[in-house]
Amino acid sequence: MRIALFSDIHANLPALEAVLADMDQQNLDAIYCLGDLVGYCTWPNEVVAEIRKRKIPTIAGNYDEGVGLASPNCGCAYKSDMEKDLGQQSIDYTNHVVTEETRQYLRMLPRHLRLTFMDDSKQENKIEVLLVHGSPRKINEYLFEDRPDKSFLHMFAEAGADILFFGHTHKPYHRAIAYEQEGQTRYRHAINIGSVGKPKDGDPRAGYVIVELTPESNLTQLNSIKVEFIRVDYDVEKAAQAVEASPLPNEFATMLRTA
Template sequence: MRIAVISDIHANFPAFEEVMKDIEKQNIDAIYCLGDLVGYNVWPNAIITEIKKRRIPTIAGNHDVKAVKIQDQRNSNDPADLAYLMIKKDLVTYLSTLPAFIRLEFKFSNETVVLLMVHGSPYSNTEYLLEDKPEKDYAAIFTDTAADILICGHSHKPYHRIISDGGASKRYFHAINAGSVGKPKDGKPQACYAIVTFDKCSSAFKKDSIKVEFVRVDYDVEKAAQAIEHSDLPDEFADMLRKAY
């Protein structure tokens, strides 16, 4: 079983398009999206339409929630909020119905392995789970949620960290950040997504039995950056794409 996890597309259609082409080459069984379909660029309607057309299970990112709120109020004078005001009404309705998380349970050799997908953290779509979070604190999240694998986005910085529960059971937890399709922040402008691979021997008690791969995909960064500069959105958003911060 191979699943592709995408996150933080942020209305960057050129990046999304190339990532979808790459996923089609990867023998993927399922695709999931961790949210933040909108914000920062000029193609929110195209992104949402494609996510719906492809029937990709998607959760609500903080920018998706913000878009719904701003559309309801329609009284913002912030130029950055134009990225939300350009979304079509029916697509805003779609954003308003996205779930907060996706939880999957796999059965491998009579063992249940639980995968929890969130945008920020299990507690908030605005909370960052960074790679350097203290191991004890990270382990507590897994214990609290009864998850073995936690995949998040929000920080736009990919990582895979294996955490021991510290007990006699010798159970291992997998903390994964899928990175960002449309707005990387790790100094690498290429789009990023994650592939998680399971097989019949996958187990929470075998440290390396769950494989994680991060795929970087080239796309036309200049096209995406110039689209911002030719719009009423802040030019800084274009600089963020070029320099990946």
């Protein structure tokens, strides 16, 4: 079973189109989107239309929630007054340009999806997968890579999850966290799938993840759950110049170019 997951498109249609074209070449069994379809770039309606056309199961991000509710607040965390001002311009612009059809779609997106994988001949191979945008607790909680193991394991236990896929920070990583159960070492997996349309890890290419599960995949064998981070080139200049030609702040164009 080969599953692709992507997140944080942020109205960047050229990046989304490049990622979907790459996925079309990957022999995938399923595709999931973890939200934040809109904000920061100029194609919110077109991005939503493409996701809907392909019938990709999608959950809400904090930006989708804000725009879906026609709120002036995206639920983002800002480190400075300048960042806050730029963010306000982004959500004001997005609220102005989205159609009512787009807004209704965003408003009705589910907040999480749960998947259960199990080999019926091997009950011990049951794997619970949870898809969220920020965290199982809050749609806009940031789960950074340096979060302590103990905190992650507590979150997994509360959520009843063995594999947690999430986005929101725009910085991809995979952490396999060991724990003991009935005298056996097992692993839970925290996987941040990065960002399609607004990376923040120094690589401006669009990003997504492919996870591969087989009948042999289990929680006791560290490498039996395979996670591959994919980066895709796209026309960054097209997106950046569209921002510069719009009422959006030019700073967003610079962010696209430099990640």
